[in-house]
Amino acid sequence: MSPAGPVIPARPVSGGRLRVEWSPGSDRLTGICHCGARRTAEDPAEIWTWLLAHPGHGTP
Amino acid sequence: MVFARNQWYVAAYSQEVGDGLLARTVCGEPLVLYRTRAGEAVALTDRCVHRRFPLSESNRDGDDIVCGYHGFTYAPDGVCVAVPGQTRVPRTARVPAFQIVEQDSLVWVWIGEGEGDAKAIPRAPWLDSPGYVTVRGMEHLDARYELLVDNLLDLSHETYLHAGYIGTPEVAQTPITTEVDEDAGVIYVSRRMKDVECPSFYRESTGIEGRIDRWQDIEYHPPCLYLLHSRIAPTGIEPGPDGDDPRACHAEIVYAITPETETTTHDFWMVARDFALDDEGVSEFLAESNRTVVLQDVEALNTLEKVIATEPEGYQELSINIDTGGLAARRILQRQTAR
Ligand code: FES
Ligand SMILES: [Fe+2]
Numbered sequence: 001m002s003p004a005g006p007v008i009p010a011r012p013v014s015g016g017r018l019r020v021e022w023s024p025g026s027d028r029l030t031g032i033c034h035c036g037a038r039r040t041a042e043d044p045a046e047i048w049t050w051l052l053a054h055p056g057h058g059t060p
Numbered sequence: 061m062v063f064a065r066n067q068w069y070v071a072a073y074s075q076e077v078g079d080g081l082l083a084r085t086v087c088g089e090p091l092v093l094y095r096t097r098a099g100e101a102v103a104l105t106d107r108c109v110h111r112r113f114p115l116s117e118s119n120r121d122g123d124d125i126v127c128g129y130h131g132f133t134y135a136p137d138g139v140c141v142a143v144p145g146q147t148r149v150p151r152t153a154r155v156p157a158f159q160i161v162e163q164d165s166l167v168w169v170w171i172g173e174g175e176g177d178a179k180a181i182p183r184a185p186w187l188d189s190p191g192y193v194t195v196r197g198m199e200h201l202d203a204r205y206e207l208l209v210d211n212l213l214d215l216s217h218e219t220y221l222h223a224g225y226i227g228t229p230e231v232a233q234t235p236i237t238t239e240v241d242e243d244a245g246v247i248y249v250s251r252r253m254k255d256v257e258c259p260s261f262y263r264e265s266t267g268i269e270g271r272i273d274r275w276q277d278i279e280y281h282p283p284c285l286y287l288l289h290s291r292i293a294p295t296g297i298e299p300g301p302d303g304d305d306p307r308a309c310h311a312e313i314v315y316a317i318t319p320e321t322e323t324t325t326h327d328f329w330m331v332a333r334d335f336a337l338d339d340e341g342v343s344e345f346l347a348e349s350n351r352t353v354v355l356q357d358v359e360a361l362n363t364l365e366k367v368i369a370t371e372p373e374g375y376q377e378l379s380i381n382i383d384t385g386g387l388a389a390r391r392i393l394q395r396q397t398a399r
Contacts, residue, residue: 016241016242016243017239017240017241017242017248018239018240018242019237019238019239020237020238020239020384021235021236021237021238022235022236022237022238022381022384023235024216024232024233024234024235024236024381024382025233027381029381029384043379044379044380044381044383044384044387045379045387047384048384048387048388048391
């Protein structure tokens with residue numbers, strides 16, 4: 001079970017990434033921009049629109 | 061729909077390309093693939109310039125292809141080097157030759173404008189690494205590739221469509237993190253299940269008894285390469301600080317999603333594993349089980365394509381939280397298609 005081949009890359013800390021967190025059971029999605037701005041919403045299309053508006057959504 | 065043409069696509073597995081003439085259509089481009097005596101993979105347009113006869117149904121003469129209809133002869137660069145009954149070969153007699161890059165046991169083709177940047181091809185090094193064993197297959201999908209992208213980015217469908225195989229109730233109940241790297245154009249969807257039931261797919265292949273921690277980390281490089289880093293470990297076992305993880309089993313599930321036509325797709329699937337490397341039985345089991353699961357998706361997606369074909373214009377889908385990753389993928393695909 002010890003990989004002699006390439007090691008699976010550890011997931012880097014989100015540099016320029018846009019992030020959406022969701023827990024099933026909850027209706028809320030949390031969007032986290034790479035600038036640190038956060039927002040919750042109930043609809044994935046809405047949360048992506050908000051994230052992509054960076055820097056229009058302002059910094060925290 | 062138009063295709064995202066200025067992108068790299070997997071046209072074939074390396075092992076499929078050899079002495080024979082392989083016909084494969086990529087984004088509506090009919091190709092013939094073969095390997096020269098020097099071992100170089102070649103992709104030409106699969107249509108003779110004379111009267112369109114498919115070169116894939118023709119014959120090889122050394123590294124050249126001799127058209128099976130009237131004998132136009134093409135070199136690996138697509139240039140026609142001989143025509144029957146005359147010495148002058150028309151200046152325009154050539155078929156397009158496409159840029160090929162072979163790596164990680166995959167044959168990538170560039171059908172876009174100019175020269176493709178080989179460094180932009182996403183990697184899947186497990187597929188020909190000595191530390192892994194890979195089983196693979198390919199299914200033909202009578203459905204547009206976007207349906208397969210949707211399917212693979214939302215694994216909550218495992219619970220319903222693949223119940224008893226890879227689906228367990230927990231898959232649809234575990235928190236999901238979706239990330240998009242806008243600059244790199246990569247989508248990540250991560251689901252880390254703790255202390256859950258082990259589906260038979262992994263119980264029988266890994267030999268791990270009891271409850272497990274199961275990670276599903278998706279990395280999608282649109283349009284073609286989809287990686288699912290699957291980690292299975294006895295519950296509570298974490299990777300070491302430097303990333304070494306000897307007590308866990310890793311399965312690298314790889315898909316190459318290659319549009320054939322606007323409504324059909326080549327569904328290449330691979331499972332590379334770092335456990336039970338010498339166990340033929342595990343290879344057979346994983347190949348068989350994974351193919352069963354893939355065919356469950358194929359059947360569902362073929363049905364969806366038929367539904368789409370008969371529905372009125374302007375049908376409105378409804379997206380919910382499980383579609384977060386799929387929506388991100390669609391947006392990047394649209395951007396690539398517009399280029
Ligand atoms: S069609 Fe190929 S030589 Fe005539
Ligand atoms: Fe599936």
